Amino acid sequence: MKQSRAVNILFVAPCVFAFFMIIVIPFFFGLYYSVTDWNGVSNNVNFVGLRNFSNLANSPDFVYSFLITIAYTLINIVLINIVSFVLSLVVTSKIKRRNFYRAGFFVPYLIGGIVLGYIWQFILNNILVSLGTTYSIKFLETSFLSLPHTVIWTMAVVNTWQYAGYIMLIFVASIQSIPSSLMEAASVDGAPFISRVLHILLPMMANAFTISLFLTLTTSFKQFDMNLTLTNGGPATRFMDTPVKASQLLAMNIFNTATANRMAEAQAKAVVLFVALLVVSLIQVSVNKKKEVEM
């Protein structure tokens, strides 16, 4: 008995130690720094109350990032779910080489945000623009990344390109778990394809849509890598009479604030991001609980 207790402690020790050192302790420091004047240079850290948070509400730069992140997230949720759903229908149809397509659509997910940001920057700033000028296609002549009102949509398209294959896999798994007799029976009864999708497939896939909703929501909200290398926040625009970066999402705003040595302010912004994600997760948990009851 004594020996098994020693083994228990020994077995959990590496993970628990790393967990405390890497997550728990920095987390509480992080919460604490958000109510201080920490600047990352001086060792002198003073408590300042909620000043950092009240400053955020009056900072156009932060409010803009917050709003644009919400907009970006909403666009992503719609685009990714539609594209992934179409892809999942295609690769579960009787089409030839469907497994090949399924494997291919997933490839962009394997590429990191940093690398694909550069690739798309090249596609958008060079390939499309040179197509536009060569064939004088007016709307392609200026890069979509250089206009404040198109840049967020462009980022959402790139993000959809990356994530759609992944969400497609989740949808495919869900479609394959639906008994094929259901669809066949409806097909024999003469139900057209569209109504089979609307009345059988979509309701049966509700669970997969919940998973995908929260996955796209949380990843879009934390988006950083692709944002950095695709736009680096640009172009410039104005918000509440102040110049702001048109595509600076929340995570990049935090990063840039900290790079400017305004560490406590960055930490307060990060806490706001945390609270937003916490609310989303709590909603997810309660939705899942409700579903379990229904079942």
Add this chain to the structure above:
Amino acid sequence: MSDTIKLNKKNRILKPEMLVLEILTILLFILFMFPFFMVVLNSAKTSREIIFNAIALPESWKQLGTNVSLIFNNPTVDYLGAFVDSILITVFSLLVIAVCSAMAAWVMVRNKTWWSTLLFMAFVSAMVIPFQVLMYPLVRWMRISGNFINIRLLGTIPGIVFAYLGFGSPLSIFIFHGFIKSIPLEIEESATIDGCPRSKIFFKIVFPLLQPIIVTVLILNGIWIWNDYLLPLLVLGSNGKVQTIPIAVTAFAGAYLKQWDLILTSTLIAMLPIIVLYIFAQRYIIKGMVEGSIK
């Protein structure tokens, strides 16, 4: 296309809508793969060729070899070194995460005490915390605690592997936990009766049974660690001795502004290992991704 029609004729069912679907899918697939074609095409061009015509085929594919050797022999960015470091960091982190998380999860499932339940809850709830809250306090904490124990944690491979254990263990423990619950206890009980020590039960009996779920854990963490940017940037620094591929790619893009021949070749080299791995282990990767998301 032509043999689709032939086949359908043979079966005496001509389905024009299938043909339309096939053509649309091929077009969609080409659209999805277009960025990759452009990377390969332009990695085989000189900078002048790209400016002159980014869409055309390269004048000579030999230029690809020239560009690759330019990257690997570059004086400002040690790309080869970053490549080796990336592999070392990924492999060591995966090993540590898989073994330690499996051990911890096993104890948390089998040892039914209040503290193991509490630990499990702590790990699971930590998954909500975004990296942005932790990153700056973490760097400071790693410097302080590293000085204290007189081991350099910042800028070293052991330091970042330890950080990955901290960040990777919550999800990995969660996945292992679900799987271990489904292993019948009888197997372990009979070994206990035979006098097998507890630690041996885990390594000789339980661990081999975990093999399918270990693959899932390795894939989920592997894709993340290989492509990760912010954690290595903060822990290793942008011009430290130890580098990773994403950091080297950004260093390249920063040093050779708009020299797309070099930037694109560096992204091509960054993508290659993971795509080659995907071609060989496609079945496992797809299965692992689906399992990881649904749990």
